Amino acid sequence: MDSNTYKLTKEHFLDFSAAVTGFSKFKLQGTGQVSLYFDTIRGVIGDEMFAELLQTFCGDSKNVDKIMASLKLGPIARNIIKLWYIATWEQLPLVWQEKFGATLNDGTFIASPYAYTEGLLWPVIGVNPPAAKAPGYATWSEPPKFYKPKEKKPN
Amino acid sequence: MTKRAKHIKTVEDLHQYLKDAMKIEHATLPPYLTALYSLKPGSNLEAFHMIRAIAVEEMLHLTLVVNVFNAVGGNIEGVLTDSEFVPHYPTYLPTGATDFQVNVEKFSREALETFCNIERSEDMKEESSSDNVSEEEPSQPKEFLLPIFGSCADGRKNQPEQKFFSIGQFYQEVIDGFMDLYEQEGQNLFSSDSSKQISREYYYNGAGEIVKVTNLDSALKALYIIQNQGEGSRKGEIYDSEKKLCHYYRFQQLELGRYYVIDESNPINSDQPDNPTGDSFTVDWDAVYPVLENAKLSDYPQGSQLYTHGQEFQKAYSKFLAQIEKSFDGNPKQLIPAVGEMFRLKELANSLIRNPIPGKKGVNGAPIYR
Structure with a gap:
């Protein structure tokens, strides 16, 4: 697909998120946080930079390495991963802000209280967020049950 | 009397x-x-x-x-x-x-x-x-x-x-x-x-x-x-x-x-x-969420993630009923791990409801209980 036609949409954001988090789109949508994270990212870095990120990705997981290596897009991509895993947006590094322009709404914050309970961290380590999501009485005496993403077939 | x-x-x-x-x-x-x-x-x-x-x-x-x-x-x-x-x-x-x-x-x-x-x-x-x-x-x-x-x-x-x-x-x-x-x-x-x-x-x-x-x-x-x-x-x-x-x-x-x-x-x-x-x-x-009313597994496209997870839920739900039946049948201790499974069912139910059904515009999935 022509990168110019790969628009800034929730669907494309979901595709990108699946590529960088290692979770399927089904699981990501299952968290119920797609809209919130989409809006959060737009709110911090703005549409133009967000669109640039997605256009560089262009729906192809082969472009992820390029994005991660990019001085401009890498930190944003890593922030997106953290947003998914721990529902936290971390303020972009000072070095990045100096080079690419401090954004208006940057800071370190949790996207929402509920988003925290849907962080991908929890299924990866096989526990529920303490005191935020009941796991069932006495289940703490059982071994953790890990979420194992399916092995990605090479393209 | x-x-x-x-x-x-x-x-x-x-x-x-x-x-x-x-x-x-x-x-x-x-x-x-x-x-x-x-x-x-x-x-x-x-x-x-x-x-x-x-x-x-x-x-x-x-x-x-x-x-x-x-x-x-x-x-x-x-x-x-x-x-x-x-x-x-x-x-x-x-x-x-x-x-x-x-x-x-x-x-x-x-x-x-x-x-x-x-x-x-x-x-x-x-x-x-x-x-x-x-x-x-x-x-x-x-x-x-x-x-x-x-x-x-x-x-x-x-x-x-x-x-x-x-x-x-x-x-x-x-x-x-x-x-x-x-x-x-x-x-x-x-x-x-x-x-x-x-x-x-x-x-x-x-x-x-x-x-x-x-x-x-x-x-x-x-x-x-x-x-x-x-x-x-x-x-x-x-x-x-x-x-x-x-x-x-x-x-x-x-x-x-x-x-x-x-x-x-x-x-x-x-x-x-x-x-x-x-x-x-x-x-x-x-x-x-715009959940499909009275959803059945056949409403989900075969081979889709939704179908796979719908099937997983249905099997897990049946297994859950079997587990609690067993605990009710003289094994009360087993109720505790069975209820733990129930909490995990909730996660699966949520993910089904939050996912759209491929091919059905504006309609989301639902847990499949039978």
Whole structure:
């Protein structure tokens, strides 16, 4: 697909998120946080930079390495991963802000209280967020049950 | 001695009614839980807490019925794992007239109206049997029917459909049957083995105390808890014997967007039915996932993630019913890990509801219970 036609949409954001988090789109949508994270990212870095990120990705997981290596897009991509895993947006590094322009709404914050309970961290380590999501009485005496993403077939 | 019960004449009859009671209590769960999980995270907290609390009480009711059933020598093997234990939705449910059906659907005004119908009771002027209420309440337009889910194999195929106005009435028949049988058999009605009883070491869910059933008093206590929590005192008040708002009026709060006020220290001062005077709140009917009504696995495209996860849920749900049946059958300790599995089912249910169905625009999946 022509990168110019790969628009800034929730669907494309979901595709990108699946590529960088290692979770399927089904699981990501299952968290119920797609809209919130989409809006959060737009709110911090703005549409133009967000669109640039997605256009560089262009729906192809082969472009992820390029994005991660990019001085401009890498930190944003890593922030997106953290947003998914721990529902936290971390303020972009000072070095990045100096080079690419401090954004208006940057800071370190949790996207929402509920988003925290849907962080991908929890299924990866096989526990529920303490005191935020009941796991069932006495289940703490059982071994953790890990979420194992399916092995990605090479393209 | 005049018999109180209309239909329950033998211990076998009682067993059948108790099995039906389990089916009834369980059958409300797919509708209540699906509506609950269809609420978008962070929205409609009032609805979330109210529906959740009611669903949890139904689970308590199921367990109480099992305790009663086991106490009178019932054999639970094959009951929860019967292929017809989970209804086909849409279905006629207990307390429902045959003029409405119950769906597994998203939270909405329609769903709420159905839930109120499920929990609605005929107010009783005094404890009585089911035959003369229609004369006392001429304004009620229709007789409520409660088709009993008996299977032919249980030897009831020659019996006319037994009718009750509400779940409360159904339990009244059970209570009446109990008392009649106790008059005949005495303590022999009860099994001397109480090892199958689920007690509070194995069961806690905050809906109320689980009752270990070993004699008439404890059996009646268990049955009255169920009857009361759903319907209330059945004397025209909004609360049950514990002075808690009964299910019908809790659902009505959501319809009206207003809390009822119960004065626990002086209940006479509580609100009157249909007139809540507590705080108002707003229900956001749009903050709901567009769940496909009465979804079946065949509604999901084969090979899709939704299909795979739908199938996973359905298998896990069946396994869960088998696990709790086993724990009810003399292995109470196993209830604890079974309930742990139940919490994981919730995660799967949520992910189904939050995912769109490929190829069906604007419609999301739902848990598949059978």
